[in-house]
Amino acid sequence: MARSTPSTRERIQEVALEMFARQGVQRTSLQDIANRLGITKPALYYHFSSRDDLVRSIVNPLIQEGEELVARHEQRDPVVVSELLEDYFDFHYRHREKLMLVLTELRILGEIESIDAALDWRRRLVGLVFGPEPTLDQAARAIMAFGGIQDCCLQLPDAPHQRLRTAAVDAALTVLGAAA
Amino acid sequence: MARSTPSTRERIQEVALEMFARQGVQRTSLQDIANRLGITKPALYYHFSSRDDLVRSIVNPLIQEGEELVARHEQRDPVVVSELLEDYFDFHYRHREKLMLVLTELRILGEIESIDAALDWRRRLVGLVFGPEPTLDQAARAIMAFGGIQDCCLQLPDAPHQRLRTAAVDAALTVLGAAA
DNA sequence: GTCTATATGCGGATAGAC
DNA sequence: GTCTATCCGCATATAGAC
Incomplete structure (x- = not known):
């Protein structure tokens, strides 16, 4: 568990899991996740091709x-x-x-x-x-x-x-x- | 169980339950339900004040x-x-x-x-x-x-x-x- | 790898006529 | 009780610059 700075991809997954768990998958928009990370929606789309792709991952x-x-x-x-x-x-x-x-x-x-x-x-x-x-x-x-x-x-x-x-x-x- | 012609309200609940069960609550829009019943969205709103109200009922x-x-x-x-x-x-x-x-x-x-x-x-x-x-x-x-x-x-x-x-x-x- | 800007569409919901 | 028309907001998704 080196816990070196996690990649952006991993940080997205982390934050998404936390928000999905707290307020539900459907009620968590990609906008929400991006805001929380201080990045933009398109940046998110660079890492995951769709919302389902993120959930799947x-x-x-x-x-x-x-x-x-x-x-x-x-x-x-x-x-x-x-x-x-x-x-x-x-x-x-x-x-x-x-x-x-x-x-x-x-x-x-x-x-x-x-x-x-x-x-x-x-x-x-x-x-x-x-x-x-x-x-x-x-x-x-x-x-x-x-x-x-x-x-x-x-x-x-x-x-x-x-x-x-x-x-x-x-x-x-x-x-x-x-x-x- | 007289099963007299059900009221519109009851028909909405019936169809909604069936569609909710089949394809999920979140993925079933009021539009879907209205179409299925051959009525329009506003007609639906006459019977239920909101989507949550319908689910609650x-x-x-x-x-x-x-x-x-x-x-x-x-x-x-x-x-x-x-x-x-x-x-x-x-x-x-x-x-x-x-x-x-x-x-x-x-x-x-x-x-x-x-x-x-x-x-x-x-x-x-x-x-x-x-x-x-x-x-x-x-x-x-x-x-x-x-x-x-x-x-x-x-x-x-x-x-x-x-x-x-x-x-x-x-x-x-x-x-x-x-x-x- | 991340941004700005933007297209596009759908969903919930309301106003007001019939 | 049901309709037409319409508003608003947000979500997904893409184009193209840096």
Whole structure:
């Protein structure tokens, strides 16, 4: 983390993320972002070809990293569910600011054509725990476990990291365990 | 359900809900809605004083009904958790189209100043199960249980109603039970 | 890589006639 | 209750100079 002077491109992403999170994507104009940085709109267009391009550049690395997480666990044999849940928690906790953005404005996933990737990601997570053809009961429990870990990260942001991690993962293991 | 010819006001709400759900609130202009109904924008303004007013008119009854559900269970002594969860499921299942709208665009709750009501609602639900000062572990489990029921309704829309109800409520009881 | 200047269009909203 | 006409503002986006 050298934190050398960030490039203009990176500064734009930083400020955009902060403003998107605070006042919403749609309500944040490129003008706003440019003003905040002391540059002009055309300068912004030099770095990002459109508004969606900017949003994509912020969200895509997240999707990428999530996919890698799943791929890593898919290669394990056997799958260790508790470690999967822990990694899943850490991923969400680490990126909770960006995730808050995505989840309070889920629609943007569709707008940047990433909705399919997100759905596929969910499907593969369930597959890791219950195989490719889960029963309805198993599907419900998987939704509750993974969704719940996500929600814990976002709804209890002030809780101490390690205690929250234990609480969330334990709760998830409880739901999953009763159907294993 | 007389389904007499709906008033223009009701037809606007119907069409708006359908378009909001399909293409998003922000991307649906009053012009779009008016065109679809074969009327003009000013005609729309006769029925709703602003765009937010229209959104509010669609979402508010939902919030209202949710509050009534919580209030009803708050008056019970003792609280019967399984029945609370069943009512909670039925509420979400019945209104899943509108809820999909709200949850894929959570930001709109802030825009119509209903975010506080929504947060308070969650807080009271947790209180019904674990009292006013839940531990972190209990809070995590409550988030997982209530959030999970919600997610099941929205993510498994094709599942048979009764089987889904049983699966979701059972799973929720499992998480809550282990901390009761 | 950043600027000035500007084109263009759409969205919300209102006035006032029918 | 619905229309025509219109205002205003802002957003996206481009051209071309420095």
